[in-house]
Amino acid sequence: VKVCDLPTYLNDQDVASFFRGLNIIRGGISFLLSEYGKRYGQAYVKFEDTVQRDLALKRHSQYIDQKSIRIYKINAGQGFIPNVGGATIVNALMKSNDRPEIALLRIKGLPSTVIAIDVVNFFKGTADVLDNEEGVLLLLSADGRTTGEGYVAFKTPEIARSAIYKDYKIMANHHIELYDCSLNDALKALQESHISSSYRKNDKILTNLRQKSQESVRDCIRLRGLPFTATEPDITNFMGELADKIALNGIHLCINDRGRPSGDAYIQMLSAEDAIKSAEKKHREHLGTRWIEVFQCSREEV
Numbered sequence: 001v002k003v004c005d006l007p008t009y010l011n012d013q014d015v016a017s018f019f020r021g022l023n024i025i026r027g028g029i030s031f032l033l034s035e036y037g038k039r040y041g042q043a044y045v046k047f048e049d050t051v052q053r054d055l056a057l058k059r060h061s062q063y064i065d066q067k068s069i070r071i072y073k074i075n076a077g078q079g080f081i082p083n084v085g086g087a088t089i090v091n092a093l094m095k096s097n098d099r100p101e102i103a104l105l106r107i108k109g110l111p112s113t114v115i116a117i118d119v120v121n122f123f124k125g126t127a128d129v130l131d132n133e134e135g136v137l138l139l140l141s142a143d144g145r146t147t148g149e150g151y152v153a154f155k156t157p158e159i160a161r162s163a164i165y166k167d168y169k170i171m172a173n174h175h176i177e178l179y180d181c182s183l184n185d186a187l188k189a190l191q192e193s194h195i196s197s198s199y200r201k202n203d204k205i206l207t208n209l210r211q212k213s214q215e216s217v218r219d220c221i222r223l224r225g226l227p228f229t230a231t232e233p234d235i236t237n238f239m240g241e242l243a244d245k246i247a248l249n250g251i252h253l254c255i256n257d258r259g260r261p262s263g264d265a266y267i268q269m270l271s272a273e274d275a276i277k278s279a280e281k282k283h284r285e286h287l288g289t290r291w292i293e294v295f296q297c298s299r300e301e302v
Helices: 012-018 051-058 088-092 115-125 157-166 184-193 203-214 232-245 272-284
Strands: 002-004 024-033 040-048 070-072 103-108 137-142 146-154 177-181 218-223 244-254 261-269 283-287 290-297
Touching: 002 103, 012 024, 040 051, 051 070, 088 146, 088 184, 103 157, 103 232, 115 137, 115 146, 115 157, 146 157, 157 177, 157 244, 218 272, 232 244, 232 261, 232 283, 261 272, 272 290
Parallel strands: none
Antiparallel strands: 002 040, 002 070, 024 040, 103 146, 103 177, 137 146, 218 261, 218 290, 244 261, 283 290
């Protein structure tokens, strides 16, 4: 069924409570999103059978917090997608040029029956997923089935580092793989449409996100003149106290067309302000016997 005129602050549990006594399938509540990735009072609910659905239709015009709720029958498969979460990640992508204060991990090897709450529970006790189910973005294939991959949001890079300890742990007899990634990785997945159809079908969301992806974010620095033997720990030591401002897995050593170190590196910082401060403070400082040039740059340049 399609449920309309819901208060926008409701969550899955509130909708399930409204249909108390009826059998909703696992992951069977899916909210519709506006062009800005926010809920606007409509949802699809999938029941175990037509008997349960017909009983749900009888709750048409009943109230939730003084709002009369409209309920309509829809055809099988029309509009409905599994509850794959993701609103927190989409909202982060919609923000301004400043890097949103969240960290992402890419997750692979998920069971085919997975829903967002399963991923939240997988990390429970190790790291808290940001905004619970809304901090999980599961990827779907063209036929609406989960691909076994997705993205998980955490409040800070430090929490994400704690979560990485769950790498290769078991979920429902599946070994789960975890990888560090950026919001740009999630944006690329969204643009390629390997994502929940609730986002894929909303062209305005994709248009806005593409515009965001074209905006330059100058939260990186370029190091030039490094010793060819320089390693990531060497660069971390070179950055000194500013090393705490480096994004998770943010150091990228460059190689030339022969596969050898080029003497250049890029570092993604936590913000554009950290990149400016690093370029000002570390430019022409020494690493070993060589002085290093440091310039602020954008992610696009990286």
